[in-house]
Amino acid sequence: MLTMLGIVIGVAAVIVTVAIGTGARISVQKSIASLGSNLIVVQPGSITQGGARSGFGGASTLTPADGLAIAQLPGVAAVSPVVSLRTQVVAGGNNWQTFVSGVAPTYSYIRAWPVASGRFFNQSDVQAIAKVAVLGQTVVTQLFPGQSSPIGASVLIKGTPFTVIGTLSPLGQSAMGQDQDDVILIPYSSAMERLTGLKTVNSLMVSSTQASQIDEVQSAITTLLARRHRIVPPEPNDFQVRNLQAIAQAAGSTAQVMEVLLASVAAVSLIVGGIGVMNIMLVSVTERTREIGLRMAVGAPGRSILQQFLTEAIALSSVGGVIGVVVGALGALLVSVLAHWPTQIPLPWVALAVGFAALVGIFFGYYPARKAAALNPIEALRFE
Amino acid sequence: MEPVVDVRGLRKIYTLGQEEIGALAGVDLRIDVGEFVAVMGPSGSGKSTFMQIVGMLDSPSGGSYHFEGRDVSRLTADERAAIRSSRLGFVFQSYNLLARTTALENVELPLLYATHPVREREQIARAQMQLLGIEHLAKHFSNQMSGGQQQRVAIARALVNGPALILADEPTGALDTKTSNEVMALFGELNRERGITILLVTHEADIAAYAKRIVRFRDGLIISDRINDQQRAA
Numbered sequence: 001m002l003t004m005l006g007i008v009i010g011v012a013a014v015i016v017t018v019a020i021g022t023g024a025r026i027s028v029q030k031s032i033a034s035l036g037s038n039l040i041v042v043q044p045g046s047i048t049q050g051g052a053r054s055g056f057g058g059a060s061t062l063t064p065a066d067g068l069a070i071a072q073l074p075g076v077a078a079v080s081p082v083v084s085l086r087t088q089v090v091a092g093g094n095n096w097q098t099f100v101s102g103v104a105p106t107y108s109y110i111r112a113w114p115v116a117s118g119r120f121f122n123q124s125d126v127q128a129i130a131k132v133a134v135l136g137q138t139v140v141t142q143l144f145p146g147q148s149s150p151i152g153a154s155v156l157i158k159g160t161p162f163t164v165i166g167t168l169s170p171l172g173q174s175a176m177g178q179d180q181d182d183v184i185l186i187p188y189s190s191a192m193e194r195l196t197g198l199k200t201v202n203s204l205m206v207s208s209t210q211a212s213q214i215d216e217v218q219s220a221i222t223t224l225l226a227r228r229h230r231i232v233p234p235e236p237n238d239f240q241v242r243n244l245q246a247i248a249q250a251a252g253s254t255a256q257v258m259e260v261l262l263a264s265v266a267a268v269s270l271i272v273g274g275i276g277v278m279n280i281m282l283v284s285v286t287e288r289t290r291e292i293g294l295r296m297a298v299g300a301p302g303r304s305i306l307q308q309f310l311t312e313a314i315a316l317s318s319v320g321g322v323i324g325v326v327v328g329a330l331g332a333l334l335v336s337v338l339a340h341w342p343t344q345i346p347l348p349w350v351a352l353a354v355g356f357a358a359l360v361g362i363f364f365g366y367y368p369a370r371k372a373a374a375l376n377p378i379e380a381l382r383f384e
Numbered sequence: 385m386e387p388v389v390d391v392r393g394l395r396k397i398y399t400l401g402q403e404e405i406g407a408l409a410g411v412d413l414r415i416d417v418g419e420f421v422a423v424m425g426p427s428g429s430g431k432s433t434f435m436q437i438v439g440m441l442d443s444p445s446g447g448s449y450h451f452e453g454r455d456v457s458r459l460t461a462d463e464r465a466a467i468r469s470s471r472l473g474f475v476f477q478s479y480n481l482l483a484r485t486t487a488l489e490n491v492e493l494p495l496l497y498a499t500h501p502v503r504e505r506e507q508i509a510r511a512q513m514q515l516l517g518i519e520h521l522a523k524h525f526s527n528q529m530s531g532g533q534q535q536r537v538a539i540a541r542a543l544v545n546g547p548a549l550i551l552a553d554e555p556t557g558a559l560d561t562k563t564s565n566e567v568m569a570l571f572g573e574l575n576r577e578r579g580i581t582i583l584l585v586t587h588e589a590d591i592a593a594y595a596k597r598i599v600r601f602r603d604g605l606i607i608s609d610r611i612n613d614q615q616r617a618a
Contacts (some may be wrong), residue, residue: 301466
């Protein structure tokens, strides 16, 4: 029916915007999650030497074996040791100071950081302590300016030549303003054997299967490492387990802002729809003046007339609301099919939209209903 | 027995801008149970205003009105609505049936406001239609019936609450002569056989002739009030 159009459009608009917004929020959350919201970092603890306490990472206690043990825990998707050093690297006539990170093949998955060309090193490279390297985009431009591809070329790291087997896709700046592409990744075994000569690693990066499990995984890691390192309370742990929840929280507040925005859009379109209902009800009161007069003549008290028109307004906007939800759902479906935009309709919003539509019916139906109830029955009966 | 209608010195003044128009200038009239009164008069004589005040759709500017012994001026709007729904029945010139509604539902309408249970409503309405011999019209919509049929449905609606008084405002004004006579015969029958009190407003002498008593209005006053000794029956 034409009379409900305002409400139908209002509610449908709400549903579509909310569906698009929610879909966007979920995909944002997904990409933030891939950036590390389910990332856990294990660092060695602090040591005290001659009264001076080093910061976290000062102790050399974490080994690749710890990483393998962590990988067995439930809820852990992948683990990678990280051995990092800052050093001068040379290729051809160019040299550049950069970070060299010794990592496991899982690192690419943990950081959700695929290669742009060539390949990432694999488990057999790690076992073979292979002299292979994957370069970040910044290193590529600094060491191989104007060259189409550095793959196959050789890079000298601390005097040891490494063969470039791949380049990483650009990641840009980190949240701290650090250039994340200024890095060379090599197998952690090669880094330990050929560069640092240590049996320990700087940190372990762990990714949990789900962001929601992060706290449980974190405490499981703490328990496991305390046992492996034979820590007896009240002795402090010689390691530190942290996660990147702060990023997840930032994402959460972004989502909240989005929701407030959507709520105001929802309110505005529903109010517009409500004004439509009021108009229609006013027209209806005029059209049915004779009917109102007759109802009064046969004994309807004013409040019955009020009730009747109010009920009609509420029914009109509620039914309009339900139709709006259906139209909105179809619209959302269309958006996801045609525009390939992920959409999702949250049920509380559906309930809210229909409920608000009914409320709009009460609010905007009241004035026309009052007008109907206040009609003079004689004039109403004479009305043509 | 209390008279159904007892008005004394009834006055009504309409204000149109600066001008005051006197519609009723002091009317005294008493209608007893079982009467059939026709109010006659030219346009502007005040007969319609009188009818509206008696029907409690309008309030007088002065004078008193007692309905079945109750002083109407002391009643609230809701109490007047309650009397309209239980003690008064209206029949209009233009039938005033609800559109897109069946005859049965139209007849049920007054029961709705007299708070009868739903099932009872339909029974009472059907019984009333049967009494008037129009039960075959129950499922017809207003636009599927002739004028005469519509007016009969309207009469059934007016009777359905068992009212003390039927107010008929030019009930034959939109009907042809033959149907008019049929409808008026029905009123006469209701008055004679069921003892229903009727107040009829008309400007046609041959319609008024069906009543037992004829009251003539002119310029807001009653100019004659006599028993109709040549009452028509059919």
